[in-house]
Amino acid sequence: DAGITQSPRHKVTETGTPVTLRCHQTENHRYMYWYRQDPGHGLRLIHYSYGVKDTDKGEVSDGYSVSRSKTEDFLLTLESATSSQTSVYFCAISGTTEAFFGQGTRLTVV
Amino acid sequence: AQSVTQLGSHVSVSEGALVLLRCNYSSSVPPYLFWYVQYPNQGLQLLLKYTTGATLVKGINGFEAEFKKSETSFHLTKPSAHMSDAAEYFCAVSDWVTGGGNKLTFGTGTQLKVEL
Numbered sequence: 001d002a003g004i005t006q007s008p009r010h011k012v013t014e015t016g017t018p019v020t021l022r023c024h025q026t027e028n029h030r031y032m033y034w035y036r037q038d039p040g041h042g043l044r045l046i047h048y049s050y051g052v053k054d055t056d057k058g059e060v061s062d063g064y065s066v067s068r069s070k071t072e073d074f075l076l077t078l079e080s081a082t083s084s085q086t087s088v089y090f091c092a093i094s095g096t097t098e099a100f101f102g103q104g105t106r107l108t109v110v
Numbered sequence: 111a112q113s114v115t116q117l118g119s120h121v122s123v124s125e126g127a128l129v130l131l132r133c134n135y136s137s138s139v140p141p142y143l144f145w146y147v148q149y150p151n152q153g154l155q156l157l158l159k160y161t162t163g164a165t166l167v168k169g170i171n172g173f174e175a176e177f178k179k180s181e182t183s184f185h186l187t188k189p190s191a192h193m194s195d196a197a198e199y200f201c202a203v204s205d206w207v208t209g210g211g212n213k214l215t216f217g218t219g220t221q222l223k224v225e226l
Contacts, residue, residue: 030211031211031212033211033213033214035214040218041218042114042216042217042218042219043154043200043202043214043216044216045213045214045215048211048213050211058213090153090154092214095211097159097161097206098159098212099144099156099211099214100156101146101153101154101155102153103153104151104152
């Protein structure tokens, strides 16, 4: 398995609270991504990074922000969690062709 | 914009039967195409990929897929299903041209059930 670690693996939080999910890689890949997975939607891109401090929006970026201060870490922040952000979040990394995925973080907003 | 359509959200086959999971894509650039498999409560594992070259690509666990440009299809097949193939399968197309590495657009997934 590609060296990708997501933390936490599970989290329950209350509406309106900030939440940060972490993705850590040991592969030194340039590109990192955050996706969310919801039934009937497959996976959808939230944000991605193409280098340290270089990030851009994906398809479903509203309500999310990201940061990448080191090559190996990519953080996803929900500034004020809402119930619609209950989902499974996957981090991915890629080099030139295929992407490799982490094990996911199951986030429940109550 | 790119898109992926997977026909059939649920497919059921008998053990030993042919597996056929359908994927059609739309892309304004030469596509990179992927099939991923997801087992319960796990991440996505790459089954196979098409980038350039041979249009019939072989992957892990006996799966293969054929890129047909004229049909904009990338269907996944396996000659003989095994119980362990039961999982959810995702087709994806990569926007590798406009920067950002491999930004993937996924289909909505096909849940494969294998029955005795």
